[in-house]
Amino acid sequence: MLCQQCQKKVANVHFTHIINGKKVEMYLCEQCAHEKGQMGFSPQLKLGDFLWGFPGFVNSPGYTQEERPEEVRCNCCGMSFEDFRKTGKLGCGNCYNVFRENLNPILRRLHSNIEHTGKVPARLSECIKTTNELEKLKNELTAAISSEEYEKAAELRDRIRSLESAGNKCGGV
Amino acid sequence: MKQDRENPVPEADVAISSRIRLARNLDAYPFTPRLTSEQGIEILGKVRDAIYSGSSEELEGLSYLEIKTLNPMDKQLLVEKHLISPDFAEGDGNRAVIVSKDEKISIMVNEEDHLRLQCIFPGMQLETAWQLCSKLDTQLEEKLDFAFDKSCGYLTCCPTNTGTGIRASVMLHLPVLSMTGYLKGILETCSKLGVAVRGMYGENSEAAGNMLQISNQVTLGQTEEEIIAGIVHITAQISEQERILRAELYKQSPVRFEDRIFRSLGILKNARIISTEESLKLLSDVRLGIIMGLMAGLELAELNELMIAVQPAYLQKLSGGQLLPDERDLRRAGLLRKKLASI
Numbered sequence: 482m483l484c485q486q487c488q489k490k491v492a493n494v495h496f497t498h499i500i501n502g503k504k505v506e507m508y509l510c511e512q513c514a515h516e517k518g519q520m521g522f523s524p525q526l527k528l529g530d531f532l533w534g535f536p537g538f539v540n541s542p543g544y545t546q547e548e549r550p551e552e553v554r555c556n557c558c559g560m561s562f563e564d565f566r567k568t569g570k571l572g573c574g575n576c577y578n579v580f581r582e583n584l585n586p587i588l589r590r591l592h593s594n595i596e597h598t599g600k601v602p603a604r605l606s607e608c609i610k611t612t613n614e615l616e617k618l619k620n621e622l623t624a625a626i627s628s629e630e631y632e633k634a635a636e637l638r639d640r641i642r643s644l645e646s647a648g649n650k651c652g653g654v
Numbered sequence: 655m656k657q658d659r660e661n662p663v664p665e666a667d668v669a670i671s672s673r674i675r676l677a678r679n680l681d682a683y684p685f686t687p688r689l690t691s692e693q694g695i696e697i698l699g700k701v702r703d704a705i706y707s708g709s710s711e712e713l714e715g716l717s718y719l720e721i722k723t724l725n726p727m728d729k730q731l732l733v734e735k736h737l738i739s740p741d742f743a744e745g746d747g748n749r750a751v752i753v754s755k756d757e758k759i760s761i762m763v764n765e766e767d768h769l770r771l772q773c774i775f776p777g778m779q780l781e782t783a784w785q786l787c788s789k790l791d792t793q794l795e796e797k798l799d800f801a802f803d804k805s806c807g808y809l810t811c812c813p814t815n816t817g818t819g820i821r822a823s824v825m826l827h828l829p830v831l832s833m834t835g836y837l838k839g840i841l842e843t844c845s846k847l848g849v850a851v852r853g854m855y856g857e858n859s860e861a862a863g864n865m866l867q868i869s870n871q872v873t874l875g876q877t878e879e880e881i882i883a884g885i886v887h888i889t890a891q892i893s894e895q896e897r898i899l900r901a902e903l904y905k906q907s908p909v910r911f912e913d914r915i916f917r918s919l920g921i922l923k924n925a926r927i928i929s930t931e932e933s934l935k936l937l938s939d940v941r942l943g944i945i946m947g948l949m950a951g952l953e954l955a956e957l958n959e960l961m962i963a964v965q966p967a968y969l970q971k972l973s974g975g976q977l978l979p980d981e982r983d984l985r986r987a988g989l990l991r992k993k994l995a996s997i
Contacts, residue, residue: 558684570766573684574801574809577816584813588806591814594875597807599818600788602795605802 484510555579615644663777666954667945668893670825670865671776673736674783674882676791677810677819678769681799685811686747686764694748694764701763704797705752712790716759721749727976730967736774738762759790766811767819769794776958778889780822780882788878807874817874822882824889829864829942830899831892837866840892848872849888863934863961868892904946915943923994927980928987933964940994951996960993 484492490510554561560572562580571577577584588595618641625634679685680700683693698720705713721729721743729743737760738751752761762770771794773787801809807817815821831837841851852867868889870881904911918939922928941957943949962968964986970977973985 558688560688568687569813570687570811571685571809571813572688574679574681574803577803577806577809588813588816588874592817592872592874594872596805596875597803597817598875599807599820599877600791602800602802603792604795604799605804 484508484513486510486513553579611644611647615641618644663779663955665778665893666776668826668828668896669778669889670827670958671736671774672778672780672783673772673774673821673823673825674780674787675821675823676769676771676787676808677767677815677821678771678791678794678798678808679801679810680768681801683768686766686768687811689748689764691748697768698748698750698763700798701752701761701769701794702750704794705761707797708793710789710793712759712786713793715755716752716761717755719751719753721751722746727967727970731971734962734965734968737772739765741765759786761790767815776955778824778886778893780824780886784820784822784878784882814871815873818876818878818881820873820878820881821869822885823867823869824885825865825867826889826892826896827863827865827938827941828892828896829938830903831896832864834899834903836895836899840895844868844888847888849885862931863938865934865938900942900946911946912943912948915939915946915948919943919949919994919997922990923997925987925990927983928990929983930965930986933986933990934961937961937964940997949997952994956993960990963989963993 484490485508487510490512492508492510552561552563555572555576556579557575558572560576562583565571565576565580571580585595618637622634622637622641625631625637680697683689683697686694689697702718705716705718719732721738724732729738732738732751732753733740733743735757737753737757739762742749742751742762742765748764750763752763753759758774760772760774762772771787771790773783773790775783803809808819810816810819828837831840844851848871850867850869850871852869853862853865868885870885872881876884918936922933922936922940937957937960940949940952941954941961944952944954944957963972966982969982969986969989972989977985
C-alpha cells in the first residue's frame with residue numbers, strides 16, 4: 482500500500498484519528514507521518530505538553546488550538562507554580578492562597594489532610610471568638626424583635642455594634 | 655543543651671534528648687529564600703526587638719549571635735550542640751541564632767523559615783519541651799504577626815512543615831537493637847507509620863554511636879498534642895524492645911557481653927590516637943555498660959557530655975584553638991583517658 486499523502490512511498494505508519502466523533506484512518510509513509518507530526522511522542526515530552534496539546538499536531542486535520550492560559554504568578558512575591566515545582570519551596574504566605582487548588586492534592590499526599598486543627602495565634606483566636614459571639618447576639622436580636630422586647634433589642638444592637646467595630650481589626654478571619 | 659546533673663532524667667537509659675521545633679514566618683515578608691538583603695536585616699531587627707522587649711522568665715538572659723560574625727569553629731560547635739542545623743551554619747546571608755544560658759532554647763532567625771524556635775531537654779521530655787516552646791511562641795506572637803491561614807495553619811516555606819510547623823523528635827541510643835540487626839525492621843515499620851528516622855545530626859547524617867532521631871513527618875491535620883503523643887508512643891515501644899533485648903542478651907551470655915564492653919573501655923582508656931567515629935562507637939558500648947550497672951565511677955550525664963566533647967569543634971574549643979586533624983585525634987585520646995580514668 483502506498484502512502485495516502487505522497488502516493489510514492491510505502492505506507493508503514495497506520496493511525497486512527499477521531500474527528501468530530503468520526504473515525505478517520507490513515508496510512509502514511511514514515512516521512513509524511515513525521516511531517517504531519519504523527520510519529521508518536523518525542524522523548525523530551527513534558528507534562529505540560531499533555532495538558533496544552535502537542536506542537537506537532539498543529540497542522541494536522543482536526544487539530545484545535547487550545548489557548549494556553551497565562552501563567553499564574555503570586556501577586557505578592559511573583560512566584561509561579563512552575564517555580565514551586567522546581568524547588569519544592571513556596572515564595573511567601575500568599576502563595577498558599579494563590580496556588581491553593583494545586584497545593585491541596587500535594588498537602589493531602591504529604592499529610593493525608595488539608596485542614597489545620599492545631600494551635601491558633603492568640604490574636605486570631607480572639608477574632609474567631611468574636612465572630613461566634615456576634616452570630617449568637619444577632620440570633621438573640623431577631624428573637625427579641627419578634628417577641629417585641631424592644632428595650633432588650635436596643636441593648637443587643639449596641640453590643641453588636643461595639644463588637645463589630647472591634648472585629649474590623651481581624652481582617653475577615 | 656547543657657547536661658543537668660541535679661534532676662533525674664526520665665528514661666535516660668534509652669532516650670538521650672527530646673526536642674521540639676516550631677517553624678514560624680512573619681506575615682509581611684516573603685519566605686527566606688526570596689528575601690532581599692534589606693528585608694533580611696529588618697527581620698533580624700524585629701525578632702531581636704521582640705525578644706529583648708519581653709520581660710518574661712523565658713526570654714531573659716538569651717544571647718544573640720549573628721552567624722556572619724562567627725568563625726567556622728564556633729559555628730561547628732553550635733551544630734555539634736544541636737543548637738543550629740548544619741545547613742544554617744554553612745549558608746551566608748543575614749542569619750542569627752538566639753540561645754539561652756542553659757542551651758535549652760535556641761531560635762534560628764532566617765533559616766528556611768524566618769523563625770525556628772527550638773527547645774531541647776535531656777531524656778524523654780517531649781511534653782516539657784513542647785510546653786516551653788509553645789509559651790515562647792505565644793510570647794513572641796504578642797510582638798510579631800506570624801503568617802497563618804485558617805485551613806493551612808502556620809504557613810511555612812516548604813509545604814512539608816505547614817500547619818502546626820512542629821517537629822517533635824527524640825534521640826535514642828539503641829546499641830543492642832542495632833548490634834543484633836533488629837533495628838532494620840523497626841526502621842521499616844517507622845517509615846510506614848509516617849515517622850522519620852535520621853542520624854545524629856538531622857537530614858542525611860549518619861547513625862554515629864548507635865544514636866537515632868525519631869521524628870514526626872505529618873504537620874497538618876493533627877494537633878500538636880496528638881503529634882507528640884504519636885512520637886511518645888512509638889519511642890516508648892522502641893525503647894521497650896531495646897530494654898528487653900539488652901536484658902536478654904546479657905542473660906544469654908554475660909561473659910561475652912561484658913567482654914565487648916570492657917574491651918571498648920580498654921581501648922578508650924589506653925588509645926593514644928583516636929577518631930571521632932571510633933570514639934562514638936566505643937563510647938556507645940561504655941554507655942551501655944554504665945546503664946547495665948557493669949561499671950561505676952562515671953555518671954550517665956558525664957558520658958553524654960563526653961559524646962559531644964569528642965567532636966571536632968568542641969574538642970578544639972576545649973583545647974583553646976584550631977587543631978589539625980592529626981592533632982585532634984591525639985587530643986581526643988588524651989581527653990578520653992583523662993575523663994574515663996575514674997571507671
